Amino acid sequence: MQSGSYLTAAFYKFVELTDYAERREPLLLLCNKLGIRGLILLAREGINSTIAGEPDAVRLLLAHLRADPLLADLQHKESWANKAPFRRMKVKLKKEIVTLGVAGVSPTKMVGQYVKPQDWNALISDPNVLVIDTRNDYEVELGSFKGAINPNIETFSALPGWLDSTTLLNNRSKKTTKVAMFCTGGIRCEKSTALLKEKGYEQVYHLEGGILKYLEHITPEQSLWEGACFVFDERVSVEHGLKLGPHQLCRCCRQPVSEIAAASPKFELGVSCPRCFEKTTDEQKQSARERQRQCELAEQRQETHVGQSTTLS
Structure with missing residues (x-):
């Protein structure tokens, strides 16, 4: 249900973009023309973005992106706000659209099994499944899934080191151990499962669409989520139904x-x-x-x- 005049669209896609640098300026010009603000990251491995603006403008940009055969199946998540969620528009070139820092790891090569929000509860309720929150420590403070493991990392790039050192995984069989991973919108857990697959783990799962898609589709009565979910824009945090959470944003950190x-x-x-x-x-x-x-x-x-x-x- 719409609540607010600004439409926010979050999306990403792992896809080989050999011409990603050439895409930057035309995208910025189009966003400026449409009055859209937010952030678009471009890398050889794909695109990652959260943008906001007038509904028609945002949908025009999404249609423009999907007109490219490489991005034709691009999926996005919507939410609404009464105030502009972003103050400026940026288009950045990056080595990775989400920084893991491990060469050769790409969901375009191999990735864990996608689990839809409607099937997530059954998976993580299995006592034999290791449920790992791949987000940063300050995000986990706000909320997480009941019983999930918190790696206590300050940045996503610290996750590979934690995975290498934790006895939770090192003492288990790579063939039979079941690992379920999740993050805000799906991009970090998708890349995390690619890393685990690269390491030889066979039964690896991740939440399709991330926490945001889960909160959008699962009612509080059915939910195993506890607390609020931090989002990287002016909304700061959201709860079930993607309603605004009770948090402010520190402009310093x-x-x-x-x-x-x-x-x-x-x-x-x-x-x-x-x-x-x-x-x-x-x-x-x-x-x-x-x-x-x-x-x-x-x-x-x-x-x-x-x-x-x-x-x-």
Whole structure:
């Protein structure tokens, strides 16, 4: 059900894009023409993006992408917001559309078995299945699936090291061990299962469409999800039905701020939160205060802040 005037579309696809660098400028120009904001990542291994704008504009961009035979079956997830979820439009070239940092690992070569949200509960309820959350530690703090393993990693690129060192996997048979992995939108867990397949694990599964698709389709009464799900845009977090969660975003460290953290004296809107307060100098905090003041003035005038420009990099 629509709730809001801004349509957000999240999508990715692992596909060989040999001309990915040439795609950057035309995509940015089209997004600017349509008034779309957000982030598009392009790499040889594919495309990864979350964008937002007027509904017709977003759908025009999606249609443009799908007109390319390589992206014809591109799937996306939709949500709605009353405020623009992004402040600028960026199109970036990357080595990977999601950084794992292990050469040769690609879901275009091999990948785990996709599990639809409707079948996920049955899989992870099996006591013989290792359920691994592939997200960063601050994301897991907000919520996760009941009984899921938290690797306690700060970045996705730290996951391979954890997989190599954890006794949860090292003491088990690669032939018979069942591993189910999940992430926000499906891209990280898809690449994670490709890594495990590369390592020789045979029974590897991942949640198709990620947590967002699960929260969209599974009711709270049927759900094994606990808490909220962090999203990398101005919505900050979502709950069942993709309704907005109770979190703010720290403009300093770009991580979620809970209601409890927002009550801390170390939290200052646009400046700091308890997680990053000690990591910035007084001069940096003062600069952030001025930036926040300018953003608030621009919002009152219904303008875009001068620092919120569109960019290729």
